[in-house]
Amino acid sequence: MFSQxxxxxxxxxxxxxxxxxxxxxHVESTAAWNKIKIQMDGNLSVQSVDIDPELLTxxxxxxxxxxxxxxxxxxxxxxxxxxxTKLKEQGGLDMFKS
Numbered sequence: 001m002f003s004q005x006x007x008x009x010x011x012x013x014x015x016x017x018x019x020x021x022x023x024x025x026h027v028e029s030t031a032a033w034n035k036i037k038i039q040m041d042g043n044l045s046v047q048s049v050d051i052d053p054e055l056l057t058x059x060x061x062x063x064x065x066x067x068x069x070x071x072x073x074x075x076x077x078x079x080x081x082x083x084x085t086k087l088k089e090q091g092g093l094d095m096f097k098s
Contacts, residue, residue: 018083018090019043025082029075032067040075042082 022042029038035052055064 014090018086021086021090022079022083025079025086027075027078027082029071029078031070031074032063036064036067036071038068038071038075040079042079042086044076044079046072046075 025042026047027040029040030036032052032055035055037048037050039047041047049068051064051067055067
């Protein structure tokens with residue numbers, strides 16, 4: 001049981017280290033012909049959203065909504081790739097290894 005507690009603590013420490021490492025990563029994602037830009041950090045927090053004023057009309061509401069969805073999804077995919085790389089570099093979360 002002590003061994004399992006030790007493994008859990010190691011996993012938790014690895015997760016904290018990974019979270020700190022990812023906080024320094026940033027991606028920018030665009031949509032709607034670069035008229036919508038989103039910046040996110042490696043912990044999936046949105047840092048900024050920029051929408052070209054040209055899109056901010058009542059007629060373009062659906063375009064803006066679709067563009068935001070596309071930009072967020074693209075940003076998350078980019079960050080997932082970064083996370084996987086960083087996790088691999090860190091040796092993975094080897095909780096179940098003996």
